Amino acid sequence: MESYLSILVGLYFACSVYLLLSQSLVRILIGIALLGNGVNLLIFTSGRITRGVPPIIEKGAKVAEASIANPLPQALILTAIVISFALFAFVLVLSYRAYQEIGTDDTAKMRIAEPIEPSHLPKGY
Amino acid sequence: MKTISTEGAMLQTVTAAIDWYILAPVVIPLVTAAILIIFRRSVGLHPYIALLALAGNIYASFELLMKVKLEGPLAMTMGNWLPPFGITFTADFLGAILTLTSSLAVFCVALYGMGDASSRERRFGFYPLILTLLVGVNGSFLTGDIFNLYVWFEVFVISSFGLIVLGGTRKQLDGAVKYCFLSLIATTLFLIATGYLYGLYGTLNMADLSKIVAPLKFEGPLVVVSGLFLLAFSMKAAAFPLYFWLPASYHTPKIVVSALFAGLLTKVGAYSLLRTFTIILPVAGDSWLMGVMFYVGVGTAICGALGAVAQTDLRRLFSFLLVASIGFMLIGISIGTETALTATIFYMVHSILIMTALFLVAGVIYEHRGSLDLRSLSGMNKDLPFLSLLFLGLGFVAMGFPPFSGFWPKFVLISETIKQEAYVGTFAIIFSSFLSIISLGRAFAFGFWRPLTPNAEDEVAAQAKKLSVYSKLQYLPVLLLMILVTIVGIAPGFLFDLSSMGAKGLVDTSSYIAAVFGGAS
Numbered sequence: 160m161e162s163y164l165s166i167l168v169g170l171y172f173a174c175s176v177y178l179l180l181s182q183s184l185v186r187i188l189i190g191i192a193l194l195g196n197g198v199n200l201l202i203f204t205s206g207r208i209t210r211g212v213p214p215i216i217e218k219g220a221k222v223a224e225a226s227i228a229n230p231l232p233q234a235l236i237l238t239a240i241v242i243s244f245a246l247f248a249f250v251l252v253l254s255y256r257a258y259q260e261i262g263t264d265d266t267a268k269m270r271i272a273e274p275i276e277p278s279h280l281p282k283g284y
Numbered sequence: 285m286k287t288i289s290t291e292g293a294m295l296q297t298v299t300a301a302i303d304w305y306i307l308a309p310v311v312i313p314l315v316t317a318a319i320l321i322i323f324r325r326s327v328g329l330h331p332y333i334a335l336l337a338l339a340g341n342i343y344a345s346f347e348l349l350m351k352v353k354l355e356g357p358l359a360m361t362m363g364n365w366l367p368p369f370g371i372t373f374t375a376d377f378l379g380a381i382l383t384l385t386s387s388l389a390v391f392c393v394a395l396y397g398m399g400d401a402s403s404r405e406r407r408f409g410f411y412p413l414i415l416t417l418l419v420g421v422n423g424s425f426l427t428g429d430i431f432n433l434y435v436w437f438e439v440f441v442i443s444s445f446g447l448i449v450l451g452g453t454r455k456q457l458d459g460a461v462k463y464c465f466l467s468l469i470a471t472t473l474f475l476i477a478t479g480y481l482y483g484l485y486g487t488l489n490m491a492d493l494s495k496i497v498a499p500l501k502f503e504g505p506l507v508v509v510s511g512l513f514l515l516a517f518s519m520k521a522a523a524f525p526l527y528f529w530l531p532a533s534y535h536t537p538k539i540v541v542s543a544l545f546a547g548l549l550t551k552v553g554a555y556s557l558l559r560t561f562t563i564i565l566p567v568a569g570d571s572w573l574m575g576v577m578f579y580v581g582v583g584t585a586i587c588g589a590l591g592a593v594a595q596t597d598l599r600r601l602f603s604f605l606l607v608a609s610i611g612f613m614l615i616g617i618s619i620g621t622e623t624a625l626t627a628t629i630f631y632m633v634h635s636i637l638i639m640t641a642l643f644l645v646a647g648v649i650y651e652h653r654g655s656l657d658l659r660s661l662s663g664m665n666k667d668l669p670f671l672s673l674l675f676l677g678l679g680f681v682a683m684g685f686p687p688f689s690g691f692w693p694k695f696v697l698i699s700e701t702i703k704q705e706a707y708v709g710t711f712a713i714i715f716s717s718f719l720s721i722i723s724l725g726r727a728f729a730f731g732f733w734r735p736l737t738p739n740a741e742d743e744v745a746a747q748a749k750k751l752s753v754y755s756k757l758q759y760l761p762v763l764l765l766m767i768l769v770t771i772v773g774i775a776p777g778f779l780f781d782l783s784s785m786g787a788k789g790l791v792d793t794s795s796y797i798a799a800v801f802g803g804a805s
Contacts, residue, residue, distance in 0.1 A: 179469065184461070191468055198475050205483025235431055235482070239475060242438045249445050250464050256449075257457040271458040272536050278596040280658055280726065284734045 164204040171197030184254045184264040191250065195243035199236045206232030294364050303360040305351070306375045308344035309383045309422040312337055313390075317415035327406035331398045334411045338391040341418070345384040352380045353782070357789060357799035359428060359491075367428075367800045368489035374428030376796055377786035378629060381779075382425045382555060385633045388768065389547040389640040390418045392761035393540055396644050399754025400540045405450055413450075414544060417443035421548050425555060428800060430564060431488045433556065434475055437520075441467050444549060447541045448533065459536030466529040470519035477512035480505065490564050491800035494793050497564070502571040510568035513560050514577060521553025523614055524583030527607045531591060534606070535599035539650055542599060543643030546606050547636045554613045554632060561617060562625070562790035569620055578618035582712040585611025589719035598649065598656040598731070601723055602642045605682060608716050609635045615709045616697050624700045625787035630779055631693035634769065638681050638690065641765035645675055648758050649731070654747045658727055663736030667744070672732040674762060679724040681769045684717050688773035692780070 171193055178190030206229045214230040216223050258264050261271060316337035320330055352358060352375055361370035375383075394414060401410040420440025427433050444467070448460045482488055484505055485496050500506060515526075522530040530550070534542045557577070561569035568574075588608030595601040609631070616628030650656055652668060665672040677688075684690035694713060701709035736744065772779055789795055 187465060191465070191472070194469070194472050198472055198479060201476060202479040202482065205479050232482075235479075238431075238435060242435070243472070246438070246442060246445070246468050249442070250468060253445075253449065253457070253460055253464055256452070257461045260454045260457050266461075269458050269461065271455050272462075273532050278659070280596055280730060284662075284730070 160208045160210075161204055164200060164208070168197050168201045168204060171200065182266050184258070184266060187266070188247075188251060188254060192247055195239070195247065198243075199239055202232050202235050202239065206235075294366060303358075305344075305348060306358050306360050306373050306426065309341055309348065309387060310419055310426065312341045312344060313415040313418045313422070317412040317419070320412045320415070321409070324407060324409075327403050330406050330411040331394065331401075334394050334415060335391070335398075337415070338387065338394055338418075342384065342387045342391055345380070345387045345422075348375055349377075349380040349384050349782070352377055353785070357796050359799045359802070368487050368492035371432050372428035372489055372491070372800055373426050374491070374796065374800055375426050376789045376799070377782060378555070378558070378790065379425040381629065381633060381782050381786060382551070382636075383422050385636045386418065386421050386425070386548050386551075389636050389765075390414060390544065392640060392644065392765055393544045393547070395761040395764075396543070396647065396758055397540050399752055399758050400538065400647060405538070408450055409446060410450060413443045413446045416440075417447065417544065417548070419443075421552055424552050428490050429488050430478055430481065430490055430493070434471065434478055437471050437474065437552070437556075440549065440552065441471060444545060447544070448537045450541065451538055453536075456536045459533035462529045463533035466519065470516050473512060473516035473519065477509050477516055480509045480512065484509065489800070490559070491793075491797045493564050494566060494797055497568075498566050498793075500567055502567045502573075506565070506568065507571075507573070510561075510565055510571075510573055513565070514557070514573060514580075517553045517556045517560065518577075518580060518614075519553075521550050521557065521610050521614075522584075522607050523553075523580050523610055524587050524607075527584065527588070527610075530607055531600050531603040534603040535597055535656075539599070539643060539647035542603075543640050543647065546602065546643050547640035550606060550610055551632055551636055554610055554617070557614070558617050558625070558628065558790065562620070563793050563796055566793060574618040574620060577614055578706065578709065581611045581614030581616075581618055582708055583611070584608065584614060585712045585716040586719075587611075589716040589723070592723040593719055593726075595723070596658045598646050598658060598661070598727060599643065601658075601727060602639070602646060605642070605720055605723070606635075606639050608720060609639070611716065612694070612697060612713060615701065615706075615712065619700060619704055619706060619709070621700060621704065622784070622787045622791045623696060624704075625790055626780070626784040627693040627696040627700060629783040629786045630776075631697065633779060633783070634681075634689040634693060634772065637765050637769050637772075638678065641678050641762055641769070642682060644758075644762045644765070645671075645678055648755075648762060649675075651751065651755050651758060652747060653744065654750075658730045660737070660740060661731040662734040662740055663732075663744075665732040666736065670759070672728075674759070674766060675732065676728060677766055677770075678762075679728060681766075681773070683721045683724060686773070687770075689769040689776070689779075691773060692776045 175190045175193035178186045209228040212227045214227040357376040359374045361367055361372050363370055417440045420436050423436035445464050519526045585608050588604050591604035592601050613628050616624045681688040681690050684694045698713050
């Protein structure tokens with residue numbers, strides 16, 4: 160099971176890198192979303208998959224009777240999901256605003272902050 | 285039903301109140317930020333509340349540092365769970381020194397913001413955001429858990445996102461797109477590396493990892509994880525060849541915001557590299573990977589300084605100098621001897637203070653001239669003699685002239701590169717410093733020495749009428765930072781002792797591990 164998931168994670172990363180290398184902001188956004196999901200799956204896999212035993216301990220007991228699924232990756236993923244969701248929402252709105260203001264979503268043409276024409280100091284005064 | 289003793293896993297008693305002290309530099313700004321959001325309608329109060337809290341925060345960080353000095357590294361675990369189960373907070377020298385320095389820098393920025401942040405910007409959360417940024421930065425310095433470090437990274441990253449778009453001009457949005465996307469990718473790479481690390485060793489506690497990794501060989505998946513950490517943190521620290529986002533974005537937001545970013549954000553990346561390759565993954569710190577980092581540092585130092593020479597915008601010039609300063613830190617970390625690490629920690633403190641001050645002084649110049657373009661700036665030594673003196677002084681600090689704070693760590697680092705026969709590093713540091721002298725000297729010659737250009741006279745007069753009532757007050761934070769770096773430069777012994785104790789704690793990890801696991805035995 161872990162091997163299949165690892166391959167899936169690799170696919171996620173490959174697709175996301177391909178999209179991140181694009182010049183269009185929308186593609187980059189999708190790439191970031193894919194990357195975030197790939198990471199979540201990665202953490203899930205690296206915590207080892209145990210089928211069907213929820214990590215619930217009976218009332219009064221201090222430890223589980225049988226072996227249980229590792230609950231820690233779920234806590235980590237939950238944190239990561241919340242964070243990546245919030246940041247993704249931010250960059251989504253930011254991209255839209257940037258598109259409104261600059262009029263393009265082509266990163267090669269977004270040169271307001273760094274104009275292309277060279278600027279030199281005079282040789283002297 | 286079995287009865288199980290929880291003695292090995294949990295504290296049986298309530299955590300002593302004194303142990304909570306280690307959280308103060310995180311909790312104070314966090315609570316204050318929440319209070320400021322409650323009072324979002326009375327933005328006039330914001331600077332006063334924030335400054336009061338930040339002064340308290342400086343005091344708390346100072347007390348923490350003194351406590352660490354007295355007792356060695358401190359640790360506490362959340363929710364009574366003993367390490368490695370609970371999330372640990374660990375204050376060693378490195379963390380405590382940097383916490384104090386960043387609190388000082390943010391205080392100066394908040395003071396500057398009094399005159400610079402309009403009431404509209406305050407309503408959009410200028411003060412709460414700089415406080416939460418400090419929360420994230422201090423949390424990163426103090427946490428003892430690597431996933432928790434990721435969370436603190438995201439705390440300051442999201443605050444910085446809010447700050448960089450504050451104002452929302454076209455230029456800002458363009459810069460923000462580059463900054464935000466690359467920050468997001470860098471932190472995601474960090475998370476990927478953390479995921480692998482967890483998969484390999486099943487723990488995320490830094491001290492626990494240190495114990496597990498120390499006897500291992502540097503091979504197999506550990507190489508991948510270390511490489512990913514190097515990549516992610518170098519991206520965050522703006523190291524060669526991944527620094528292009530920094531000069532593309534740091535000159536776009538409000539000047540006070542770029543001062544805050546320049547002072548703190550890249551240093552957290554450098555701090556994480558320092559932490560990762562000494563305490564968390566000690567074997568990676570002795571491997572060929574450090575050779576890679578060494579050349580990355582050399583490239584950063586030289587490319588940053590070369591970039592600075594080519595700039596005409598004062599803030600972009602400073603951004604490139606910031607990149608160059610990261611190169612020095614990387615060279616120090618990669619050499620990795622106790623002396624080199626001492627110099628690196630010293631240099632980090634110096635760099636936080638001086639970079640904040642340089643960007644703030646750019647703000648003062650902008651206030652008086654309405655421009656930061658060296659092609660049009662001129663004649664400031666005539667009508668602003670004090671400002672030109674201050675700029676010259678700060679320039680000397682940044683170049684590394686004695687008796688200011690930049691001289692000592694550079695001196696130690698250069699002599700250490702010679703001793704370790706890393707002559708490329710020696711060359712890079714000296715060449716980069718030389719280029720920074722050229723770029724700052726030119727900035728001074730054009731902006732201050734050059735007589736006022738004839739067509740600029742009207743503009744200057746018009747700008748002088750627009751000066752706010754706070755324009756005199758804005759000198760204060762710059763002056764404060766200038767005094768600090770001068771004191772550090774004249775009497776470097778105090779900071780040197782602290783830095784060398786910090787370096788000792790990184791080279792010999794036993795005190796760090798003992799602090800974390802001490803309670804367990």
